[in-house]
Amino acid sequence: MDELKQVFVQESGEQLDALEALLLELENRPDDETTLNGIFRAAHTIKGAAGMVEAAAVEAFAHVVENVLDRLRNHEIEVTTELAALMLACTDQLRVLVAAEAGAADKDEAQIAADSARLLERLNAYGPAGQHAAGSPRVVEPDVQRIPSPQAGHNCWHLSVRFGPDVLRQGMDPENFLRFLETVGNIRHLETLADSMPAAEVMDPELCYLGFEIALESAADKQAIEDVFAFVRDECQLAILPPNSKVGDYLELIESLPEDSLRLGEILVRVGALTADELAEGLRAQSGPAAGEMAQEARQIGEILVAQHVVQPELVAAAVAKQTQVSEKKAHDAKLIRVPADKLDHLINLVGELVIAGAATSLLSHSRRDGELIESASLLTRLVEEIRDASLQLRTVQIGETFNRFQRLVRDACKDLGKDVELLISGGETELDKSIVEKIGDPLMHLVRNSLDHGIEAPAVREAAGKNPRGSLSLNAFHDAGNIVIEVTDDGAGLNRDRILAKAIERGLVDAEAHLSDREVYDLIFAPGLSTAEQVTNLSGRGVGMDVVRRNLQALRGTINVDSQPGRGTRLTLRLPLTLAIIDGFLVVSANRSYVIPLDAVVECIERPVAEHDRNYFNLRGQVLPAVCLRESFNLPGERPTRESVVVVQYAGQRAGIVVDRLAGELQAVIKPLGAIFRHLQGIGGSTILGSGEVALILDISALIKISGQAEQRLLARPEQRSA
Amino acid sequence: MNVIRKAFHEDFTIYRVAELKPLLLDTVAEGERIELDLSGVEHMDSAGCQLLMLVKREASVAGKTLAIVAHSPAVQSLIEFYNLAAWFGDPLVVAAQ
Structure with missing residues (x-):
């Protein structure tokens, strides 16, 4: 039930989003039928789903909303700005109700109830008098296509359904279930029974008195057919007999149903479940012996008949063909899957570890100078990169x-x-x-x-x-x-x-x-x-x-x-x-410490002559760019090497050079966030673990550029400091 | 013979059946032969169909004739789906494709 509720909360969220979007669209195009139908459908879906998970508050509220929407759809009331605003407010309220159902509402219950009551009152202004009682909407039928029957065989299930009195009030129209049944198989014959309908005076038109006898040609199994009626399973009396059932089973069915046996028998003949002879024989057997032995006798007849009954091989072939059709359809439906976010996070974490482990392997292979190992490690690295990209894509x-x-x-x-x-x-x-x-x-x-x-x-x-x-x-x-x-x-x-x-x-x-x-x-x-x-x-x-x-x-x-x-x-x-987890990095070394520059920011690398060591700018093909020296920025110890390198980086349209001791190539960096105590550290965006096990800091390019810019501004403002 | 012909334009849906029931039964009570024109019924659901079955039955019990003389597409579609066309015994207009 918990899982069901979770799905409900998520799906209603989506439906509410759709509802809201459509309502906004309706304001622009008040006469658009498709939009109106879409709105109605969304509201109805929410209500139906709420009914399924027994979220009574949501269901009741959605029901009233739906009533008004139905009138809107039938052009009994006009789309006005106030109505649209009210509907939007109702959408919000539904959101709150759904959240409350999940125990995640940020209002207390009394307030939610008060809000609901207030909105319901406003909604009632749009509803017809006496419409407060529960009712059933008409659902827009899903497109149903009959699968052509390849054979006029007897491969028919027999379904006997008596809907409970309350199904209509709960918004569940038998028609919808039967139409849905057509997606499972082909309804060969259907008989509608209303025998349980009482005399006119006591008949309540909002109660359901309908029952159906159906011959269904289908390759689906019993469970699949039963599932069609899952929503009303508790509300209806359902009997499913597999194809080519014993006559005795049919006779038992006839007995178990409330209607008159003879009448039912006739119906079964009409449905095609029994032939007239079989029925006559069965009923004769029934009426013969005393009531106590009746069932036993009937079964005996059935068994005899079954013994004579041969299943034709071509029926099996047809069933197999249909099964393939059905599974193809299912494959088409299953293009999307829902995956819990934490499972994806776990996958991404694992991929991150894989990247680190791959880097270690690649490092080892290089230090061993084993050509074959290097080759296999580089193939591995490429695949790991692809896995990384693909798994990150999953989360986008x-x-x-x-x-x-x-x-x-x-x-x-x-x-x-x-x-x-x-x-x-x-x-x-x-x-x-x-x-x-x-x-x-x-x-x-x-x-x-x-x-x-x-x-x-x-x-x-x-x-x-x-x-x-x-x-x-x-x-x-x-x-x-x-x-x-x-x-x-x-x-x-x-x-x-x-x-x-x-x-x-x-x-x-x-x-x-x-x-x-x-x-x-x-x-x-x-x-x-x-x-x-x-x-x-x-x-x-x-x-x-x-x-x-x-x-x-x-x-x-x-x-x-x-x-x-x-x-x-x-x-x-x-x-x-784009992502918080993994970046392509460029590894640089200053004073034997490793730093990672996000590769996306790197434009090019150039060498820096000794003569320019003391300047905080450099010349890039005639363009003057600021230079940020890592040694200076981070107060690193040791002598500066004679040959320094400059990594030209670009960020948000600004270019700058980062002066480092030496370059160490590209790598994939799994970002490990820095702890809270380093929060005020400027210029460092995070850390990563290199293949060697060493920790490298990831540079925050934008912050570095800004810091150097600010230092420059200070110097410009007080030129005397500069000369000093 | 007292022939009553009445046209309905309301939806025969769960929303309306409570109002429709007395209307329909009154109509049945008024005449010997009752002709219902349902060509203006835009929507019909199971509740509406069930109500039609009730009045048809009530009319038969009272020895009267109830005929649906005009069907809207929605009415026709549901009656056909429920395989009740023969039960109602009214001529249905088969749409020319």
Whole structure:
């Protein structure tokens, strides 16, 4: 049951996402039938699933929602903005209810119940009078195709179903089960019985009195047929007789059913389960002896008949052919599998260890100078690399889903703020690690909300400024040099440089005399001092929690940059690594210590003449680039070698050289995060274990470049220090 | 003979059967021959079909004739699926393909 509930929670989550997306679409195209049907189907699926796991609260709520949706679909009520908003609120409430079912709700029960009651009251305004009782919706039928019967044989199962009185009220229409039965086999004959229906006065039209006798031609086994009725198994009386059952079994079935034996017998003949002669003989046997011996006698007749009965070989052949058809269909259905995330994490961990072990083997093979061993080790390494890429790929998801969630946010925020903003999404198919996607949601939401709140002006203001009154906010994602870049761009007023600067000076974040570039000023919005709530109003730019956003991103080894043009808009650029676990690295050595530079950042390597040793810049084919010396940055001991190397790195459009003692080639680095005590260490992104067992530190290129840049700025600001 | 002809446009679904039952039974009570025009019924589910079976039966018990003179595609489809066409005994219009 627990597992079932887990599946329920996950699937309802997906259905709710779909529901929400469709509801938003409905606002744009209120008359679209497909959308309406989709909405209804999603709500119905949630309700059905809730019924299955006995999540009564979800089921009851979804039921009322579905009632209203049904009226909407039948055009009895119109799609209005209020109704759409109400439906969205209901979607949220369903989310809460589902979470509560999983024990993960962040509200207490009383509040949830109160919310439900409030929404139900509003929903009832749209429902017809007296519609509060439970009822059943019509489900849109899945596309059912009859498999043509290859042979008119007697390869028919006989099914006898009497549906329980409450199935209709529980939203389970017998029709759906029978239609579904057609996916298991071919219904050769079906008889509908309503004999148990009482007199008109006492008949309750919402109860089900129906029963069916079905001849089903199918290659499926009994379990598969029984499974069709799994949802109503407790509610219905179901008897399944395999093909070519004994006549006695049929007679027993007739006895066990509530209807009149003679009438049932006739029906069985019509269904084709029995021939008229068999029936006549069987019934004659039954009516002959006393009641006590009746069953025994019947069985005897059945056995005699079976003895004469021969199964035709061609029927077997047909069954085999059908079975292949069915299994092909199943294979098509099984293209997706659900895997628990922790299993994948375990796999990735193992692959990480494999990478390290492979590196050790490769190192050994080189030190032994065994040609064959080297060759086999390099083949192994290549395969391990492929496994690494493939297993990391398993965890990647498209970012589009995360982006689409903002449609709702933008819509709601616009309503609240009285703005008109269009959300443009591009690059939704860009893939990145699921763990990153999960963690990027909140920072992104913050940025989007900030843009809506402070970036994009009210329509009137925009019009006065000669802009389209409808603002636009765009989310874009793409891959760049082993990173994923996410851009949040708005065409709002842009950041107000002077006011940010004034505020920063007032807060003592920067020196009043300091000359700051635009970029540095914009970066101030991430300073913790400028991020408390009351500043939002007097600071035209972004304020709330931007420092938190940046901290979150840094925890993911990501960065954020701001670009802004007054009156034209603001662009926030987020850069994130594709994965958190393994990187391709470039191994360098300084003072006999190993460091790893992410290979994606490396542009080229050059030699550095002794003459340039004391400079903190170097000349790359006429371009002057800053040089960061690892020995200096980390205060490494020992003499500098006569020949140093420079690794030219590029990060976020900036280039710099990292000066090292020597280069040691490429490697795959499994990132081991540094402990909490090293959190404030700048310039180091993590550690890894080399094949030799030695620990190497992974350099954080962006931080290194920044540190060197800051040092340079300090020198520039106080030139006298430089000469000293 | 007192012939009553009545057209229905509501859905014959679980949502409506409670309202429809008295309506249909009243209609049966009114005449000797009852003709139901269901061409405007857009949806019908098992509950609706079951209700039709009830009124058909009630009419027969009372010695009256109940005929469905026009079927909407939804009604026709379900009646055919449940193999009740012969039981209802009404001529169904077979759609020309």
